[in-house]
Amino acid sequence: MVVGGGVIGLSCAYFLARSGCEVTVLEERVMESPNCSTGNAGMVVPSHFIPLATPGVIGQGLRWMLKPESPFSIRPSAKLALWRWAWQFYRACSPSRVKAAKPILRDLSLASRTLFERLAEEEGLEFQLVQRGLLALCKKEETLRHESTVVDQGRVLGIDAEVLDSKAVNVLDPGVTMDVAGAVYFRQDCHLNPAAFRLELIRRLEEMGGKVHWESKVTGVEHAQGRVHSVSTADGNAWHADGFIMAGGVWTTTLGEQLGVSLPMQGGKGYSMTLTSPRQLPEICSLLMEARVAVTPMGGKLRIGGTMEIGGKEGVINEAKVRGITKSVPNYFPEFQASDFEGQETWTGLRPCTPDGLPYLGRCPGLANTFIAAGHAMLGLSLSPISGWLICQMVNGETPDVDVSLLDPGRY
Numbered sequence: 001m002v003v004g005g006g007v008i009g010l011s012c013a014y015f016l017a018r019s020g021c022e023v024t025v026l027e028e029r030v031m032e033s034p035n036c037s038t039g040n041a042g043m044v045v046p047s048h049f050i051p052l053a054t055p056g057v058i059g060q061g062l063r064w065m066l067k068p069e070s071p072f073s074i075r076p077s078a079k080l081a082l083w084r085w086a087w088q089f090y091r092a093c094s095p096s097r098v099k100a101a102k103p104i105l106r107d108l109s110l111a112s113r114t115l116f117e118r119l120a121e122e123e124g125l126e127f128q129l130v131q132r133g134l135l136a137l138c139k140k141e142e143t144l145r146h147e148s149t150v151v152d153q154g155r156v157l158g159i160d161a162e163v164l165d166s167k168a169v170n171v172l173d174p175g176v177t178m179d180v181a182g183a184v185y186f187r188q189d190c191h192l193n194p195a196a197f198r199l200e201l202i203r204r205l206e207e208m209g210g211k212v213h214w215e216s217k218v219t220g221v222e223h224a225q226g227r228v229h230s231v232s233t234a235d236g237n238a239w240h241a242d243g244f245i246m247a248g249g250v251w252t253t254t255l256g257e258q259l260g261v262s263l264p265m266q267g268g269k270g271y272s273m274t275l276t277s278p279r280q281l282p283e284i285c286s287l288l289m290e291a292r293v294a295v296t297p298m299g300g301k302l303r304i305g306g307t308m309e310i311g312g313k314e315g316v317i318n319e320a321k322v323r324g325i326t327k328s329v330p331n332y333f334p335e336f337q338a339s340d341f342e343g344q345e346t347w348t349g350l351r352p353c354t355p356d357g358l359p360y361l362g363r364c365p366g367l368a369n370t371f372i373a374a375g376h377a378m379l380g381l382s383l384s385p386i387s388g389w390l391i392c393q394m395v396n397g398e399t400p401d402v403d404v405s406l407l408d409p410g411r412y
């Protein structure tokens, strides 16, 4: 029984069904309803081997908070959970914890990338996977200098990255004009259509006999003697199973309360907009480094996305943040205008952000038949196949291919 029909829950369901398990997914929303897994930037990013919680990020965040259009903010709240999370985040920003997190993020990302390739090439899932790398575009020389230090760190970990000057960047992707000082080219990164990927997981899951029950919000968990016996849904039904996976994105914190495990998370709200007829269409996805905006070609369309509003509410649109995203695009792509995005529908999603930037992946403490798969923050799409695969291995009593000890759901 998988609770949550986002990309993480569906990936768990997919691999479990493929391994021969009888799988049911319970999802609160209807199938067509967006969640964080549908409108994101669609990037698969081995380049993101540095966790969100890093030394220096708090100072930068505080400076950004003074500017309404900046890419980061914390929604002021009197809630104790937010302030506790902020303290845990601060504690995680130490050099030793970041050093420990990097290899696991690298291992998860590279393994996940391989699985995406297999899903597309060997298992026939169609989700527009493009393996052309990612450009971290730097408007300023100073940013490019800083990013080259990331290249050095990446190379130590086996990440394929190269610094390019402005001319080389434009030669690499001639379909779009870029006005930048240069870029870091991460060759192993890729991009895809996240909504298509989610639909393909559902299609294949159902072909394998799995079931997804929409409009089924889990409101209660019944557990005794170290096992969960059933979950109940808002419509009054009780659902029994041999094993349970809790994969409800940022809302897994609430499920954790019922399981007796503390899974601190805050929603990191972001926005995206998709141009159906963009003025130019890059072939390579990019990050606008100073603006923290992601730009992804998807079929003939172009998606831009960004902003991290900690504690943000889903669906509520902060126009200043959206302006900050749209205004940044012409700075890097001079053929575009901010007005290109006027009248475009704005999607919002809540990234499930743990305090230390690492997901919760593994057995729920004290409950032999229950597993947690949540908290992937800005990497949920990227890490979805490997998360599903590792959960499948753990459920089936196998040793996971990647050491998941740092991802222990009991760590808080």
Ligand SMILES: Cc1cc2nc3c(=O)[nH]c(=O)nc-3n(C[C@H](O)[C@H](O)[C@H](O)COP(=O)(O)OP(=O)(O)OC[C@H]3O[C@@H](n4cnc5c(N)ncnc54)[C@H](O)[C@@H]3O)c2cc1C
Pocket (backbone or CB within 6 Å): 003, 004, 005, 006, 007, 008, 009, 026, 027, 028, 029, 035, 036, 037, 038, 039, 040, 041, 042, 043, 044, 045, 216, 217, 218, 219, 247, 248, 249, 250, 251, 252, 255, 268, 269, 270, 271, 272, 294, 305, 306, 307, 348, 349, 350, 351, 352, 373, 374, 375, 376, 377, 378, 379, 380, 381, 382, 383
């Ligand atoms: C602007 C933006 C850009 C992003 N770009 C990228 C990117 O390029 N690459 C990348 O890797 N990641 C990206 N992300 C992050 C990624 O989208 C998330 O990490 C990922 O979607 C999280 O997936 P999830 O399945 O954990 O959560 P969700 O997608 O939120 O799914 C959780 C589901 O669980 C359901 N649920 C919750 N509680 C219950 C319950 N009690 N009962 C039943 N159902 C329940 C919810 O309704 C929801 O559908 C981006 C995010 C944003 C906001």
